[in-house]
Every structure is written in C-alpha cells, then in structure tokens.
Amino acid sequence: MTLHDQPPWLAAAWRELGQTEIAGKGDNARIVGYFRDAGHSTIVDDETAWCAAFAGAMLERSGYRSTRSLRARSYLAWGDALDVPRTGCVAVLSRGSNVALGHVGFVVGETGSGLVLLGGNQRNAVTVQVFARSRLLGFRWPGEKVSDDAPPVAAAVRDDNRFDAALTHVLKMEGGYTDDPYDPGGPTNYGITLRTYASHIGRTVDASSRSSLIAGLRSIDPETVRAIYQKRYWLPSSSAELPAGLDLFHFDAAVNHGVSGATRFLQEALNVDADGEIGPITRRAFRSARVDAVINRYAAIRERRYRALPHFWRFGRGWLNRVAATKAAAFAQLAADPVPRALNSQPEPQLANEGVASMTDTVTSTKWWGHSLTVWGAFVTAAAAILPTLGPLVGLDITSDAVRQIGSDAAAIVQAIAAFVGTLMTIYGRARATAPLVRREMNVKL
Secondary structure, eight states, rough: OOOOSOHHHHHHHHHHTBBOOOSOOOOOHHHHHHHHHEEEEEOOOSSSHHHHHHHHHHHHHTTOOOOOOOGGGGGSSSSESSSSOOOOOOEEEEEEEEOOOOEEEEEEEOOOSSEEESSSSSBBBEEEEEEEEEEEEEEOOOOOOSSSSOOHHHHHHHHHHHHHHHHHEEEEEESSOOTTTTTTTTTETTEHHHHHHHHHHTOOOOOOHHHHHHHHHHHHHHHHHHHHHHHITTTTGGGGHHHHHHHHHHHHHHHHHHHHHHHHHHHHTSOOOSSOOOOOHHHHHHSSSHHHHHHHHHHHHHHHHHTSTTTTTHHHHHHHHHHHHHHHHHHHHHHHSSSSSSOOOSSSOOOOTTTTTGOOOOOOEEGGGGHHHHHHHHHHHHHHHHHHHHHHGTTTTTTHHHHHHHHHHHHHHHHHHHHHHHHHHHHHHHHOOSEEEEOOOOOOOO
C-alpha cells in the first residue's frame, strides 16, 4: 500500500503529528480543539479519551461528516465498508474484552501481522503506531463530501459562536501584554495572568520559572487563550445558559470580577438570593426576566462595585468605560437575537444613572383590578365611612332603620369594625402585591 494521493482528512491528520497531552492540570489547546470540531465543545480537557474526537475532527475539517460520537466503535456503522484497507481509511479496533471499548485511527501502512495507524490518543499523543491485526473490527471509508462545511452539531456550533463573540469582546477590553505595578494580577496578556497561565500548563510560578513563564505568556497562542477562557470562565459561569446579550455581559463580569462574584451580581440583578451558585431558582429567574432590564441593573451593580475598589483612582475610568462598552455590546446582541428571551417585548429605557432603588423594581406581569385585595380593602373602608351619610340621599333607608333598631352606639361599632377590616385588607393587599393593575371592561346590570 502506497502513501501517494492521500485523502484530505489524512493530510490534516499528518499536520497534527506530535500533539501530546499536558501532564498535570494543564491541557493541550489543540487537543481540546479536536473535541470542539467533532461537536463536543463542552469538553475542555485533554484527559477524556480522544481517539474518536481526533478522527472526527480531521474528517469534519476536511468537509466530511463524521459520526460525531466519542465512541470509537460508532465508526462501524459509518460510511462504506471495505474488505481490504486503503490509504487513509478508518480502522476500528477492539480494546480489551469490553465490547463497549475500542480504538479508531487512519490506516497509513501494513506489516505482516499488523496495521500501521495514524491516530489520536495513541500513548497520549498523535502518533503513528502498529496495532495487531487480530484486533481489527472493520475498515470504513467516508461517504460523499457534505455540501457545506458547517461545524457538526447545531447546538454546539451555536454555543461556540456565542462564546467566540463574547471572547472577542473580552479580548478587546483586556488588550495585550501589561505589567502594571499597581495591578495585583501582575504580568497579564489578553487578560490572562501569569499564575493562570502557569496553572493551565501545569507549572508553578517561582524564582526559577518566572522568566520562562513570562516569555510563554507573552507569546501565548490563540488556541490556548481560547481554551483558558472557556475552561475557567465561560463554562463555570454558566454563561452559555443565559439569553443573548446577558451571556456576553455575564461572561465579561466573570473574567473581571471572578466567577463567584459575577454570579452574585447576576443574582442581585435578578432579585434572588445571592449565594454565588447558579441553581434552579436563578435559572427560573433569568429564563423569565426582561433581559434589557437585567442588563441595566447588572451594569449599575458593576459600576457600584468598581467605585468601591481602592484602585479606582487609577483604573476607574477604564473600568467604567468597560462597563459602558460591554453594556452596548450586550444590547447589540440582544437586538440581533432572532428569538428574544423576555416575557415583555416592550423595551425598557436605558437609564444613564440607575440607582440602587431602581435595582429592585421588576415588572413581570399584570392583573385585573378586580383581583386586587388592596382595591377591595379600600372599597370596604370607603363604604363603611361614606354609606351611612350618603345612603338616605339615594333612597337607601336600611342604615337608618338599623340605627333606630339597635341604637346609635351599635351602629357606630359596626361602622368602626368595617372600617378597621377594610384598612387591614388594604395594608395586607399592598404588602403582598407583586403585579401592576390593568383595566378590564365589565358590565353591571341593576
């Protein structure tokens, strides 16, 4: 079997030769990219078994649909079966006695009793390795090239696009390399601190490693930048779950204030308990909230937080400009969202100086005045105070007869009790009111 006329996916695979997992806490951004291109962008580490992710990514990058599965044996039902191998065909192998496990790679050669495969996750790297032919389960060849080169899974692609848009904004806000002595983060590039970078690649910052780590940080590649932001901020902050616009604003806050701090700000803007954890209550709140109103409140909360920081005198103008720019970008995304996620479609005016009081005012629904305990309480109070006087004027003699029968003292007691009950109804109804009133037409026949 010769190696000439290689198919495009095999050529793409050769370009990845030598990519290796990073030991410890770090992750190889290129390996993480295989998961993304194979339709699994939620996986952001290089420790999950990735032979099928590698094969899928090479196929998808070349315009051929993969199985979009992380199971090696999924390729047994994919493409066309081959009786004999061809250069670049997919070989599916068994792995141990467990029928759920396997390995997949691209055939690049043969030996007397073995198959030479170029594949991923072979000794934790992209390598060329010989496997016993006795492990072979089947050879497969892809079908026709797909008509478009869109990424594989619609939901994953949509999330990736949203993340990339938010990341583009954050990187614009963060800028390039800085080492301001007043910045407690120390050396920073694209908003990534030296300690964060060192942690990502599995190293610690000390006197012996500092200079080499700074050099690495200054020349950090885009894939590593993307992987760090996705793993440390986008996914932990649950930004992908939020409506368009709010996702960008929350992600920017998570980067600048930390995930837990940003989550508390979000919860405060949603008027729920700020415990720093996004759970069922917080999810219900942002799924039903008016997004524009939440963004406005969130921006005001961030501004208040910045003004309270000791370094506001030096960085304050930049911080406030960042909030304004992020808010503008969030509203632009909200306006472009084809399916706005808000209960009320009427836009809320953007407030230039929204104060603390306005942070607690949310409008989620309305109700008919006839369902208002407050209105009925006021009505009863008014009736108790007015009817004894106005009744005789309109021909209602009942109150006068009652007064003559049970005495003026008893009538006064009844009137006082009615007024007291009405007042209690008014107070209780106002305290429990959660929605504004609307008018509703009604007909009354006398």
